[in-house]
Amino acid sequence: xGGHCIPVYPWFYLTGDPDATIVRAARQANAAMPEHGVxxxxxxxxxxxxxxxxxxxxxxxxxxxxxxxxxxFGVVDALRRRGAVALVHDPLFTDDELRxxxxxxxxxxxxxxxAVLQADHDEYRRYTPDDLPGxxxxxxxxxxxxxxxxxxxxxxTVGGGAPTYHRSRVTTNGxxxxxxxxxxx
Numbered sequence: 001x002g003g004h005c006i007p008v009y010p011w012f013y014l015t016g017d018p019d020a021t022i023v024r025a026a027r028q029a030n031a032a033m034p035e036h037g038v039x040x041x042x043x044x045x046x047x048x049x050x051x052x053x054x055x056x057x058x059x060x061x062x063x064x065x066x067x068x069x070x071x072x073f074g075v076v077d078a079l080r081r082r083g084a085v086a087l088v089h090d091p092l093f094t095d096d097e098l099r100x101x102x103x104x105x106x107x108x109x110x111x112x113x114x115a116v117l118q119a120d121h122d123e124y125r126r127y128t129p130d131d132l133p134g135x136x137x138x139x140x141x142x143x144x145x146x147x148x149x150x151x152x153x154x155x156x157t158v159g160g161g162a163p164t165y166h167r168s169r170v171t172t173n174g175x176x177x178x179x180x181x182x183x184x185x
Contacts, residue, residue, distance in 0.1 A: 034074030037116060037139055040163055042082060044154050045114050045137040049083030054106045054132060057119025058090040058098060062142075065092040067101060071141070072118050076103060079116075087112070091121055109133060120144045129153055 087106035147166030
């Protein structure tokens with residue numbers, strides 16, 4: 001399912017029907033999502049200048065080693081424009097392969113300030129703050145993280161409507177609890 005047809009074929013369609021405003025608007029909205037996601041991250045975190053932000057996933061989608069039409073490039077560019085140190089992790093790519101794509105690899109378990117989940121690789125679903133030491137805010141761009149697994153970290157979930165901000169906390173019995181909201185803290 002999916003592949004190149006989803007991001008590309010609507011543009012082919014528009015060459016034959018330039019008045020298809022819904023198709024054009026949908027493609028433009030999708031193209032703007034990397035900047036929008038970084039804006040949401042910045043609203044929750046604050047100034048990103050000089051901050052280390054890891055982008056989880058270079059792939060177009062989880063489990064598929066393909067970067068054509070991946071949002072990673074737009075996300076990294078948007079982070080860099082805000083002065084952030086943008087790092088990228090993807091379990092399907094070596095550090096040298098990431099560098100050849102113009103991406104700076106994230107050293108495993110290195111300290112970071114924030115994270116953006118860009119591809120829904122299975123291993124990311126099991127991540128916790130222990131995998132990203134120092135992380136304060138995570139933007140889940142695929143809606144696959146359990147905010148309850150992120151105590152002390154604000155998890156922003158996008159997709160399916162307005163973003164949801166989860167403020168995780170540790171309860172009196174030591175378990176994690178999450179309270180969703182539609183506004184950043």
